[in-house]
Amino acid sequence: MISFFCLISISLTCFFSSLNFMLNDMVYFIDLEIVSLNSCSIFMTILLDWISLLFMSFVLLISSLVILYSKEYMSEDYNINRFIFLVLMFVLSMMLLIISPNLISILLGWDGLGLVSYCLVIYFQNVKSYSAGMLTALSNRIGDVAFLLAIAWMLNYGSWNYIFYIECMKNDFSMKIIGALMVLAAMTKSAQIPFSSWLPAAMAAPTPVSALVHSSTLVTAGVYLLIRFNVLLVDSFLGQFLLLISGATMFMSGLGANFEFDLKKIIALSTLSQLGLMMSILAMGFPMLAFFHLLTHALFKALLFMCAGAIIHNMMNSQDIRSMGSLCISMPLTTTCFNIANLALCGMPFLAGFYSKDMILELVMMSHVNILIFFFFFFFSTCLIVCYSFRFVYYTMTGSFNSMSLHPLNDEGWLMLSGMLPLMLLSILMGSILSWLMFPTCYMICLPYYLKLLTLFVCILGGLTGYLISNVSFYFYNKTLNNYKMVYFVGNMWFMPILSTLGVIKFPLQLGSYCVKSMDQGWSEYLGGQNLYFYLVNSTQKMQYLQNNNLKIYLMSFLIWILLIMIYIFY
Structure with a gap:
């Protein structure tokens, strides 16, 4: 409980400091001398502006509520103190990444996130957890290598403080190389195609960790890094490439979630979809809008995972949505929070997700992008988000209960509810508050009547489609051979998990077996x-x-x- 109160107090301090920095347009650079040996000094530079302080306040708030939630969720774990220490190390690594304007100190936080996330994913210590942890760690190592190469290229400027050079040297070849490496690093950390397979696999971690990872820490690190490096993406091939990749990620994850029956994996794929949305709007040159959606998404996604964890906890660790049903009767408070978070994810008017998603879609309609990006990726993906959201609400909230007749479903976990209820309140109010703070001058987005209503129409169409494919699923999931192949391809994230695991190791292992047979046990043995x-x-x-x-x-x-x-x- 001490860690909870400490994190809450620091979070509130950061939030009010960010308001002060925002209103007075202040930026602080703090140089801390770590080592001074003869004429050589090593400094730790800290960047404090309203962006870093506001993001830190959100990370600390969510992590404090996750720790409070974990006290009950992980109560049967004998090593709960070790778990809390790992979570605090995770948050500390994220803090280091947020406040650093220097590539070396960012790398410390970046690698800290990767290492601690591996420890958290393998926390339950079984074969599935070990496999998921190795996939997570090795996928992120690609981004770490790109980061090290970017550090090597920054030596051309004589300093690793990228923030001094990024504006004036943006047309330099070396800075373009650094930008490309940063995009690669951000794509691995934020799980864009072709590095998407580790994100659903990381669901092997405990649910409180998933709530922290998917809302404000690990996966958002790549988005935050590109918000800082956004100057290099505007009007460049790099931005166009990122726009295409992130749009494809958004579409792929939205489509795949409609074929999933694992509750946590559906929410993980929704995170992937939202990350694609943030990356794509960032690639189009709207960093503040991406940051706005990053903050609002953090609130309702943490709430969504906490509610899912409470449901799984009460369902005796069953995650299959087909074995649920009528949960609103047995768990009214939890399902209320769950539905509010779900509606915020869909972009329900006047909830947190509405303010950012509606502005994003309207700005896309005003931008100079082609019909594929504009209509297919953004609007069809929004339709898919509402579709799978209504689908798993249909499976979990309606109909009859499909599990054991003697069940322990209840809403009596007050520590878990104490972690969820503040986030529910923030998921309702924080969208409007942040929009007033971050965009004090109103955007005047003038569109024709039918385009203004297009977002609402797409959401209604998606909800109707989600209801229909759930209600007539015997038709949609029929077991004819061709349809089974299509369902397997789409539901398996376009075979990316297979390509990232079996696709990487199959041919080297086959080559090794041939070498062993032909050389070690063949000619070399004979001769x-x-x-x-x-x-x-x-x-x-x-x-x-x-x-x-x-x-x-x-x-x-x-x-x-x-x-x-x-x-x-x-x-």
């Missing part, structure tokens, strides 16, 4: 060890035959020696 063995055995048998005390052999050999000596003497 090496085995051949030497046969030669020595044959030689030994011949020598043994000669040494068998046979008088005829001794006389013959004596005669041969005499002949040789005589030949040598006379000739």
Whole structure:
């Protein structure tokens, strides 16, 4: 509880400080001298502006509520103190990443996130957790290598403080290389195609960790990094490439979630969809809008995971939505929070998600992008988000209860509810508050009547489609061969998990087995060890035959020696 109160107090301090920085347009650079040896000094630079302070306040608030929630959720764990320490290390790594204007200190936080996330994913210590942890760690190592290469390229400028050079040197070739490496690093950390497979696999971690990871820490690190490096994306090939990749990620995850029955995996794919939305609007040149959606998304996504964790906890660790139903009767408070978070995710008017998503979609309609990006990626993906949201609400809230007749469903976990209820309140109010704070001058987005109503129409269409595919699922999921192949392809994230695991190791392992058969156990054995063995055995048998005390052999050999000596003497 001490950690909870400490984090809450620091979060409130950061929030009110960010308001002060925002109103007075202040930025603080703090140089802390760590080591001074002769003429060489090593400094730790801290950047404090309203963006870093506001993001820190949200991270600390969510992590404090997650710790409070974990006290009950993980109450049966004997090592709960170790779990809390890991979560605090995770938050500390994120803090280091947020306040650093220097690539070296960012790398410390970046690598800290990767290492602690591995420890948290394998926390339950079974084969599935180990596999998921290894996939998570190795996928993120690609981004870490890109980060190290960017640090090497920054040596061209004589300093690693990118914030001094990024504006004035944005057209320099070296800075373009650094921007490309930063995009690669952000794509791995924020799980964009083709690095998307680790995000649903990381669901092997405890649910409080998922609430923290998917809302404000690990996956948002890449988005936050690109918000800082946004100057390099505007009107460049890099931005166009990122827009295409993030749009495809948004579409792929939205489509895949409609074929899932695992409650946590559906919410994980919704996180992937929202990350694609943030990355795409960032690539179009609206960093503050991406940051706005990052903050609002953090609130309702943490709430969504907490509610899912409470449901799974009460369902005796069952995550299949088909075994749920009528949860609103047994768990009214939890399902109220769950539905509010779900509606905020869909963009329900006047909830937190509405203010950011509606502004994003209207700005997309005003932007100079083609019909594929504008209509297909953004609006069809929004339709899919509402579709799978209504689908799993249909499975969990309506109909009859499909699990055991004697069940322990209740709303009596007051510590878990104490973690969820503040987030529910913030998911309702914080969208409007943040929009007033961050955009004090109202955007005047003038669109035709039918385009203004297009977002609402797409959401209604998505909800109707979600209801229909749930209600007539026997038709949608029929087991004919072609449809089964399509369902398997779409529901398996376009085979990305297979490509990231079996696709990477299958051919090297096959090549290794061929080498072992042909070389180690084949020709090298025939020409090496085995051949030497046969030669020595044959030689030994011949020598043994000669040494068998046979008088005829001794006389013959004596005669041969005499002949040789005589030949040598006379000739």
